[in-house]
Amino acid sequence: MSTISNEKYEAVIGLEVHAQLLTKSKAFAAVSPQYGSAPNTQITPLCLGHPGTLPVLNENLVRYTIKMGLATNCKVAEKSIFARKNYFYPDLPKGYQISQYETPICYDGFIDIELEEYTKRIGITRIHMEEDAGKSIHDQDPYHTLVDLNRAGTPLIEIVSEPDLRTPQEAYDYLKKIRQIVQYLEVCDGNMEEGSLRCDANVSIRLRGQKELGTRTELKNMNSFRNVERAITYEIERQIELVEAGGEVVQKTLLWDPNKLVTREMRSKEEAHDYRYFPEPDLPPIIIKQNTLDEIKSELPELPSVRFERFIKELGLSEDDAYILTETRPLADYFEACISILNEPKAVSNVILTEVLRILNNKSIEIKEFTISPERLTSLISLKQDDKISSSAMQTIFNEMLQKDEEPLKLAEELNLLQVSDSAFLEDIIDEIIQTNPDEVQRYKEGKKALMGFFIGQVMKQSKGKANPKLAKDIVTKKLENG
Ligand code: ADP
Ligand code: MG
Numbered sequence: 001m002s003t004i005s006n007e008k009y010e011a012v013i014g015l016e017v018h019a020q021l022l023t024k025s026k027a028f029a030a031v032s033p034q035y036g037s038a039p040n041t042q043i044t045p046l047c048l049g050h051p052g053t054l055p056v057l058n059e060n061l062v063r064y065t066i067k068m069g070l071a072t073n074c075k076v077a078e079k080s081i082f083a084r085k086n087y088f089y090p091d092l093p094k095g096y097q098i099s100q101y102e103t104p105i106c107y108d109g110f111i112d113i114e115l116e117e118y119t120k121r122i123g124i125t126r127i128h129m130e131e132d133a134g135k136s137i138h139d140q141d142p143y144h145t146l147v148d149l150n151r152a153g154t155p156l157i158e159i160v161s162e163p164d165l166r167t168p169q170e171a172y173d174y175l176k177k178i179r180q181i182v183q184y185l186e187v188c189d190g191n192m193e194e195g196s197l198r199c200d201a202n203v204s205i206r207l208r209g210q211k212e213l214g215t216r217t218e219l220k221n222m223n224s225f226r227n228v229e230r231a232i233t234y235e236i237e238r239q240i241e242l243v244e245a246g247g248e249v250v251q252k253t254l255l256w257d258p259n260k261l262v263t264r265e266m267r268s269k270e271e272a273h274d275y276r277y278f279p280e281p282d283l284p285p286i287i288i289k290q291n292t293l294d295e296i297k298s299e300l301p302e303l304p305s306v307r308f309e310r311f312i313k314e315l316g317l318s319e320d321d322a323y324i325l326t327e328t329r330p331l332a333d334y335f336e337a338c339i340s341i342l343n344e345p346k347a348v349s350n351v352i353l354t355e356v357l358r359i360l361n362n363k364s365i366e367i368k369e370f371t372i373s374p375e376r377l378t379s380l381i382s383l384k385q386d387d388k389i390s391s392s393a394m395q396t397i398f399n400e401m402l403q404k405d406e407e408p409l410k411l412a413e414e415l416n417l418l419q420v421s422d423s424a425f426l427e428d429i430i431d432e433i434i435q436t437n438p439d440e441v442q443r444y445k446e447g448k449k450a451l452m453g454f455f456i457g458q459v460m461k462q463s464k465g466k467a468n469p470k471l472a473k474d475i476v477t478k479k480l481e482n483g
Contacts, residue, residue, distance in 0.1 A: 009205045009243075011236045012213055013165035017178050018156050019188035020132065020196040021064045027131040027155035028055030028098065028283075035194070039137075039148035047134075047152045049093035054282050061155040062105070062286060064187040065129050066296050068157055069106025071181050071303055072124050079287050080105045082129070082280035091134035091147050099158075101277040104128035105286060111181070112305070113173045122174050123162030130156050157187075163202070163213060168232040172225055175199055180304050184329045192224050199228055203235045205243065214239075215249040219263060222256045231256040235263055307332055315345040321353060330367045334374060342378035344385060351381055355398050372401050380408035387468050393417040419468040423475060426459065426467055430475050433458045444480055452476065 026033050029046040046053040069076050083101035109124035134149035159178060165171045179197055182188040190197045199222060204214035219235055222228045234256075239249050254263040302310075304326050311322035311332075326332045331352075338348045356377070360370060380397060383389045389397065389412055397411050404411065412418050420426060433455060434441055444451045452473065459472040 008207060009240050010166060010208050011168075011232075012163045012204045012206060012216075013168075013171050013232060014163040014202040014216075015159075015161045015165065015171060015174060016200045016202070017159040017161075017175065018132075018198040018200075019068075019159065019178075019182050019190070021061060021155040021157060021187055022189060023058055023060040023064065023155050025058055026153040027058055027061050027129070029153050030056070031153075033151065033154040035196075037150055039146070039150060042150040043152065047093075047149050049095065055098060055280075057283055057286075058155060061129055062288075063296055064155075064185075065105055065127060065157050066288070066293070067185050067187055067300060068159070068182065069109065069127050070297060070300060071185055072106075072109040072111050072127070072159070074106035074109030074124060074127060076288055076293060077103055077105050077107065077286075079103070079285050081285045082283045083277045084280050085130075086276045087274075089133065089136075090145065091136045091149070091152070093134075093149070093152070097131055097133060098280055098283070099130035099277075100128035105288075111174070111177055113170065113177050115169065115173055120164075120170065122164045122170075125160040125162050127157055127159045130158060132156050163204075168229045168236070171201060171232050172229045175225060175228055180327065184301055184304055186301075186329075195223065198223075201228060201232050201235075203232055203239070204249065205236060205239045215251050217249065217251065217263075218253045220253060220255055220266065221258075223258070227256060227258050230261060231263060234261065238263070301329070304329075304332075311345075315339070317345060317349055321349050324353060324357070325349060328367070334367050334370075337374035338378050338381075341374060342382055342385075344381065347381055347385060348378065351377065351394075351398075355395065359402065371405075372398075376401060376408060383408055383412060387421060387470060388412070388419055389417055390419060390465070390469070393419070416464075416466070418466065420463055420466045421468040421471055423471060426463070426472055426475055427479075429459055429462045429467070430455075430472070430479060433462065434479060441480065455480075 020033075023033075025031060026047070029044045031042055031044045031047070034042050044053075046055060066076055080100060080103040082098050084096040085099045085101070086096040088095060104126035106127040107125065109127070110121050111124065112119055112121050132151050132154040134147055134152040137146040137148060140146055161174065165174055179190040179192075182197070183190045188196055192198070201219045201222070202216045203219060204216035206212070206214040217235060217239070219231050222231045235254070242249060250268075252268055253266045255266045256263050308322050308326045311317045311325060312319060315322075317325070325335050335348065335352055338352070339345050342348060356367075356370065356372075359365075360367060380394060380401065383397075384391065384394045388409075393412065393415075396415060396417060397408050400411050400415065401408060437455075437458070440451050440454055444455075455476045456469055456472055459467045459476070460469070
């Protein structure tokens with residue numbers, strides 16, 4: 001975006017995020033919404049819209065939604081209802097989606113996003129429950145569009161933000177935070193590439209200082225975090241250029257093209273009344289009693305922001321380290337499993353942040369696929385803490401542990417990496433070094449203390465790197481200063 005337009009205009013962004021819930025069965029039918037099953041195998045007559053079938057509410061759809069609501073500081077409605085959202089599409093045999101319209105189950109919440117320079121509170125307008133449609137497949141048959149209804153009826157929540165976001169970066173961070181929370185709650189796997197987390201972005205621009213919102217466009221089809229950021233950036237620039245050229249933004253739904261990196265028109269934006277929303281007659285209202293709410297509250301895990309603070313305050317980690325360690329719940333759990341065995345938060349965090357994360361990144365795997373258990377990792381770290389191995393030996397043994405399921409101590413022996421902390425042995429070596437280097441000894445005694453490095457280097461050389469450097473230093477000091 002050019003600087004001039006940046007100063008003149010500000011962008012306004014609101015996100016609608018859909019998260020597929022990890023419930024065992026669909027929203028209103030007793031069949032699993034299993035991902036990757038053969039097409040049209042995870043269906044019941046209800047998913048096909050057969051006449052006479054009736055929806056039965058999956059209680060976990062409600063519970064998961066409330067969890068998300070509580071985690072994002074929302075109010076929970078004592079009474080809310082489902083609504084039918086009517087439209088015609090081949091992957092929607094019922095002719096309507098069950099959703100919520102006027103009374104979402106959760107509303108009026110917020111989350112705080114932490115950007116590099118500032119923290120910002122983003123309002124959550126509402127979180128409502130709905131069911132997914134099926135899938136139209138256009139690329140498998142040259143002549144036909146195929147329909148797979150496995151996804152029809154999969155439970156979703158839609159999380160709608162206030163138009164509080166101002167930059168593509170804020171939108172990106174907000175979405176990351178939403179994903180982090182659904183993953184911590186284990187209500188959604190948060191996979192954007194596979195579509196279990198989807199995001200539509202509403203974008204408008206206005207003159208800086210202007211109160212009213214500009215006309216917005218809605219962007220769809222951004223199946224990665226990068227694409228969300230890119231599409232919004234592109235759209236802001238497009239709108240500014242359009243307005244600067246004397247044009248006017250038209251309310252539209254646009255599709256992001258991740259190959260060409262442009263948005264293109266999908267349809268003119270529908271209005272709510274186009275959907276003919278009306279209360280779902282086949283489902284009773286959802287009534288949430290205080291005891292249910294208390295119960296769900298008590299089931300909430302420690303949320304990422306709370307855990308982050310605790311890692312800093314109670315464990316003494318730096319903000320940066322705590323941030324990375326709490327990024328995902330499994331990683332934070334792994335770290336905590338380690339420190340429950342070896343209560344050395346900093347030493348453990350160092351190894352995880354360097355060695356472990358390096359492997360996860362290189363192999364593109366998650367911590368749950370990582371083969372070194374907290375028990376083995378901490379026994380490696382203990383060897384280092386007890387000065388039995390050097391830092392570089394720790395690295396070597398760590399790499400070896402990835403290949404071999406053996407105890408670190410055994411590997412250290414096998415690789416001949418155990419440090420010698422036997423002072424008699426070291427004293428012999430050091431006596432010899434002192435004898436063969438009289439000049440250095442002389443200069444050291446005259447005050448050239450930097451020569452300590454030279455002596456330790458010699459000890460390391462003579463011991464083939466196995467001397468415990470701390471002990472070696474103690475002995476050298478003792479001999480040179482007192483001897
Ligand atoms: P719809 O039902 O058409 O999707 P909503 O009013 O529910 O519309 O708003 C959807 C999203 O659009 C919300 O996240 C909201 O914050 C955002 N939004 C509304 N108006 C604007 C605007 N002028 N510019 C940017 N975002 C907007
Ligand atoms: Mg919308």
